[in-house]
Amino acid sequence: MTESPETDSSARVRDIFRRQRVMETFGATLTAVSTEGVEIRMLYREDLTQQHGFLHAGIVSTILDSACGLAALAHMPANANVLAIEYKINFVSPAKGDTFIARGRVVKAGRTISVCSGNVFSVTNGEEKLAATMISTMMTVINHDAKD
Amino acid sequence: MTESPETDSSARVRDIFRRQRVMETFGATLTAVSTEGVEIRMLYREDLTQQHGFLHAGIVSTILDSACGLAALAHMPANANVLAIEYKINFVSPAKGDTFIARGRVVKAGRTISVCSGNVFSVTNGEEKLAATMISTMMTVINHDAKD
Amino acid sequence: MTESPETDSSARVRDIFRRQRVMETFGATLTAVSTEGVEIRMLYREDLTQQHGFLHAGIVSTILDSACGLAALAHMPANANVLAIEYKINFVSPAKGDTFIARGRVVKAGRTISVCSGNVFSVTNGEEKLAATMISTMMTVINHDAKD
Amino acid sequence: MTESPETDSSARVRDIFRRQRVMETFGATLTAVSTEGVEIRMLYREDLTQQHGFLHAGIVSTILDSACGLAALAHMPANANVLAIEYKINFVSPAKGDTFIARGRVVKAGRTISVCSGNVFSVTNGEEKLAATMISTMMTVINHDAKD
Numbered sequence: 001m002t003e004s005p006e007t008d009s010s011a012r013v014r015d016i017f018r019r020q021r022v023m024e025t026f027g028a029t030l031t032a033v034s035t036e037g038v039e040i041r042m043l044y045r046e047d048l049t050q051q052h053g054f055l056h057a058g059i060v061s062t063i064l065d066s067a068c069g070l071a072a073l074a075h076m077p078a079n080a081n082v083l084a085i086e087y088k089i090n091f092v093s094p095a096k097g098d099t100f101i102a103r104g105r106v107v108k109a110g111r112t113i114s115v116c117s118g119n120v121f122s123v124t125n126g127e128e129k130l131a132a133t134m135i136s137t138m139m140t141v142i143n144h145d146a147k148d
Numbered sequence: 149m150t151e152s153p154e155t156d157s158s159a160r161v162r163d164i165f166r167r168q169r170v171m172e173t174f175g176a177t178l179t180a181v182s183t184e185g186v187e188i189r190m191l192y193r194e195d196l197t198q199q200h201g202f203l204h205a206g207i208v209s210t211i212l213d214s215a216c217g218l219a220a221l222a223h224m225p226a227n228a229n230v231l232a233i234e235y236k237i238n239f240v241s242p243a244k245g246d247t248f249i250a251r252g253r254v255v256k257a258g259r260t261i262s263v264c265s266g267n268v269f270s271v272t273n274g275e276e277k278l279a280a281t282m283i284s285t286m287m288t289v290i291n292h293d294a295k296d
Numbered sequence: 297m298t299e300s301p302e303t304d305s306s307a308r309v310r311d312i313f314r315r316q317r318v319m320e321t322f323g324a325t326l327t328a329v330s331t332e333g334v335e336i337r338m339l340y341r342e343d344l345t346q347q348h349g350f351l352h353a354g355i356v357s358t359i360l361d362s363a364c365g366l367a368a369l370a371h372m373p374a375n376a377n378v379l380a381i382e383y384k385i386n387f388v389s390p391a392k393g394d395t396f397i398a399r400g401r402v403v404k405a406g407r408t409i410s411v412c413s414g415n416v417f418s419v420t421n422g423e424e425k426l427a428a429t430m431i432s433t434m435m436t437v438i439n440h441d442a443k444d
Numbered sequence: 445m446t447e448s449p450e451t452d453s454s455a456r457v458r459d460i461f462r463r464q465r466v467m468e469t470f471g472a473t474l475t476a477v478s479t480e481g482v483e484i485r486m487l488y489r490e491d492l493t494q495q496h497g498f499l500h501a502g503i504v505s506t507i508l509d510s511a512c513g514l515a516a517l518a519h520m521p522a523n524a525n526v527l528a529i530e531y532k533i534n535f536v537s538p539a540k541g542d543t544f545i546a547r548g549r550v551v552k553a554g555r556t557i558s559v560c561s562g563n564v565f566s567v568t569n570g571e572e573k574l575a576a577t578m579i580s581t582m583m584t585v586i587n588h589d590a591k592d
Binding site for chain 1: 164167168169170172196198199200204207213231232233235238239
Binding site: 312315316317318320321342343344345346347348352353354355357358359360361362377379380381382383384385386387 | 463494503527
């Protein structure tokens with residue numbers, strides 16, 4: 001019984017997500033994984049806010065950076081890991097709501113360098129509002145010792 | 149007995165820092181405040197790491213965004229608050245160490261828009277190593293209801 | 297006989313484009329204008345290249361920054377002008393081709409701050425290839441002396 | 445008679461600068477080269493302006509991207525070329541003046557990825573004013589066919 005490459009790739013994404021301790025700490029969950037993109041959700045947490053009671057810009061960035069990085073990973077070979085080189089993020093509305101959804105996708109998957117883009121939406125009573133938009137640059141790091 | 153404007157400005161920075169719940173959650177402390185810049189420190193926290201056990205890029209961004217924003221605030225009028233419009237951050241070495249120091253300063257303080265830059269250093273046994281560098285854009289938001 | 301607001305807005309965009317001397321110098325043309333977005337095209341120019349004979353990254357940026365800025369302007373009031381605060385651009389493939397198309401659109405139109413995104417495509421024999429992608433921040437500057 | 449590595453590196457920077465046709469077109473000159481950084485100057489050109497008669501943001505970016513890229517090149521091995529992956533630039537004052545000076549330097553020289561920062565100053569009657577500030581990411585591209 002063999003799995004499809006797509007399924008393998010999703011399994012690797014889920015595995016790396018699980019190893020990101022900060023995701024568990026934030027109570028974030030991985031709600032969609034495919035080569036089309038990755039989605040991460042988290043509930044509002046008062047203990048992660050800035051001075052106005054909104055989610056801190058850095059927390060918004062954390063889930064979006066992970067969504068973009070994992071979207072890039074889904075396009076990489078099985079023995080690769082992903083490293084964030086840099087990102088740029090614009091905050092277009094306050095991060096207030098009951099839930100936050102980060103969606104990342106790959107703009108260009110290169111051998112060494114991949115470019116991703118993504119958005120975070122604040123959700124209030126089921127209505128999504130764009131909170132932030134990002135472009136990020138990811139690097140493929142080949143693990144030459146990987147047994148899998 | 150009156151306080152100097154400098155002291156007032158530092159007091160406002162300390163007040164906004166205290167209201168950022170995420171700083172308390174991370175155990176971050178405000179270790180320097182002046183119009184020359186703002187410094188925030190935090191200890192390594194395993195519960196805020198990515199898959200390699202390094203501090204997650206978004207956590208590095210969180211303390212540096214706050215350091216830059218508060219550096220901008222120190223230049224703003226007494227009834228102003230500061231809002232991050234956007235930032236860009238490059239990660240130049242893994243965020244591993246026992247302590248992390250974020251230092252933010254103002255490149256240009258404008259009436260509406262301020263531009264800041266800052267760095268995060270990983271500290272291991274007292275030795276600092278550049279981990280990340282940021283440029284950010286902050287907006288002055290005047291609170292017309294402010295009583296102070 | 298009155299013009300629609302849409303037409304007025306397009307006329308202002310065309311007027312500002314005409315006043316950008318660099319567009320004439322580059323032989324760039326404004327090929328689409330609406331509140332949906334702005335498109336600028338230019339032919340390959342050997343005198344604007346970098347060391348490999350590709351269009352220089354800064355030239356790619358120039359037409360894309362203009363496309364994004366004009367897209368933002370199309371959403372602004374009649375007495376407003378647009379000012380680029382900052383942008384971030386990723387280069388995803390070499391800018392080689394016979395023609396280059398910059399397409400800018402508004403992600404969020406705010407009263408003071410607008411966020412735009414855009415792409416440049418290299419065109420070879422009619423086939424478009426993504427060359428660069430940008431997020432930019434624009435500021436609305438009200439001209440209080442404007443007679444129109 | 446042998447040249448020092450430093451001199452070799454400067455010669456390569458000067459050679460690549462000469463091959464950037466756009467620099468000649470803009471009348472830009474390379475006024476300083478060392479591993480400490482690279483400086484490029486150009487005079488005000490009305491044919492490269494935006495709607496207010498200031499140098500277009502993209503032209504400011506062009507000379508600064510070259511200054512940063514060449515600063516990175518100065519740290520690379522002899523058979524390497526430099527490729528701009530991305531940059532982010534903030535415009536802090538209008539690009540008006542008689543002369544413009546772009547200064548780029550390396551923040552972190554890596555084997556594959558280098559991070560640079562730089563500034564453009566507008567000069568009026570000898571007085572420099574900060575016009576723009578950039579962070580850029582450069583990639584080392586090894587030319588395996590290089591004879592030198």
